[in-house]
Amino acid sequence: MNDIFYFQPETLSRMGFDLCRASGSPQNEAALVSERLLKADLTGHPSHGIIRIPSYMAMLRHDWVKPGAVPEVVRDNGPTALINGHRSYGQVGAEKAMTVAIRKALEHGIAGVGVTNLAHIGRLADYANSASRAGCLSLVFTSCGGVSTLVAPFEGLARRMATNPIALGIPSDREYPIVMDMATSVFAEGKLRVMLAAGKSAPEKTLIDKDGNPTTNPADFYAGGALLPLGGVQGYKGYLLNFMVEVLAGLLTGGGYAGGDPKAPFNNCTLMIVIDVQKFRELPLFKSELESMIKFLKDTPVAEGGEVLYPGEKEFRHEQAVLKSGVPLADQTVKAIQEELDRYQVPLRLADLGQLTPLVA
């Protein structure tokens, strides 16, 4: 079977909330984690969405996630801070870090806050958007601690780095955020999982197999291959960017570097840099110039079918569509989540809550 079920967004966030509550999370945490996972599906990044629930529950049983853990500020000096997540859900630790960073940026003009010892934080864009709502620019750099190696360094034939994403949040008066969020590898590992599930090949020059040979078969990655850094023939630039994120998010926070501690728990250590635009210039002027720049870029001539998008525009459109069609989940995902619902005795039959056609055709 390769059926697709379509769900009302509220159904999935409620399901996620109930499962988090049943597995030990307090209310706020259950709401935050379930909303963030759903948001990834809404914005067209299912690799970071509801599909993650079984792996989150597995991390919980591994003690890599501790429901209800309270992140602690362990260093606090004016505009900088370092936070120990105490193995919290990544969303909890990272949102705490962003909250501290925004407060410090509004007070001092710029802030740098690191957080480590926390689980998977989901999409970086969510944290950047929090800063944007406060009128701040934000940079988010995230690595994976010592355990995760997925990406080969430029000219290397084996995995030695993580996918190390970067995000930038930009304040605007738009209803929907202007935000970039991208892995410094050719793409995030989750995209490969989606290709594998769909029986699709990866694009040329994005993967190598366990012997270092080029391949387009996603299965070769899971048999010991590697993702390549962003950039193709300019892959040394993707490698440099990946190295940059490892230093800022991993080394600076004390979270370690990919491969440096293969037995460590998964650790989405993160550095957030937040800047209060008003300390540099008037925010309305910044915003209006941003709009002029976006208009200038979108007016670029394109080929038939092409279009220049601003950062976040693709996600905006995806969300508008999915709010109508419902959130699609493959039946195997529904089954895997059902096992978790049963395990934690949440009285829901997920398949019965979806339907096999889009909500609005």
Next chain:
Amino acid sequence: MNDIFYFQPETLSRMGFDLCRASGSPQNEAALVSERLLKADLTGHPSHGIIRIPSYMAMLRHDWVKPGAVPEVVRDNGPTALINGHRSYGQVGAEKAMTVAIRKALEHGIAGVGVTNLAHIGRLADYANSASRAGCLSLVFTSCGGVSTLVAPFEGLARRMATNPIALGIPSDREYPIVMDMATSVFAEGKLRVMLAAGKSAPEKTLIDKDGNPTTNPADFYAGGALLPLGGVQGYKGYLLNFMVEVLAGLLTGGGYAGGDPKAPFNNCTLMIVIDVQKFRELPLFKSELESMIKFLKDTPVAEGGEVLYPGEKEFRHEQAVLKSGVPLADQTVKAIQEELDRYQVPLRLADLGQLTPLVA
């Protein structure tokens, strides 16, 4: 003729110093500008080196560079500042910004300093290295103000962005700096000038011509074509990074965005973010973990002839080689510089100071 002259480094820095002095620069400025240009040649980036002298002198006659201009801190709030370069040499304005940023980072833990209204700043790595020597991490983002468009946005068929580089400086105990410095386009425009001069083709999928068609002929770029953003099939990521630099370096500082003011003077507006590592963890621990990470990466298996390099290693090796061979300059570059020497009545015959074979064969 396509002769190559080889020069002792001291000969070229002395020549640059004398020319800057003769064209109106005070001693410190003449020393800084000439040393930085030479350093670009030494590290293997001649696109940012001595070859720039004629264009620097042209900017000077255009009043785009004002010798002796003193950059001014126009906003100063704790860890942030904004500097007006008052049309200084870019090296002067940007080094001032980095000096202020380092002082602020050492006091507050993190600093964000913007600078605008200044000429070409040369290689970003030089500023990042200043921060590294102070035990600080540094991020440098540079755009080109309103005038310069060289790069097409992803899916666009015409120039609308600048090459917008990023640098990261990383403190270490090494004699030679660990530093990355890269354009967010496929490569810097200067590299194209080098290809054109050498009669070489550009790599596939790096250029389009004035009608938006793919080309490998560098001349098509100068006839109205465009560079592509970094990334090949993942070029939307290079576009996002380019957009990021434009926002941080151009919009935040008030320097404008590429194409927004085509009659404005060239303006290498820049944002520098400097972080005092000690505010997060002990610097010696950071440095020793960095060395472990570099060793782990360099131990990656590679194909025959391949090698994993750390950021800055290629530049280190190039400098070692050029210090022996002498700095190569094409005869057309020597002639163009000679015109400037004659114009400002510097009594030097540059060609007589070089030789037509490497200094050490």
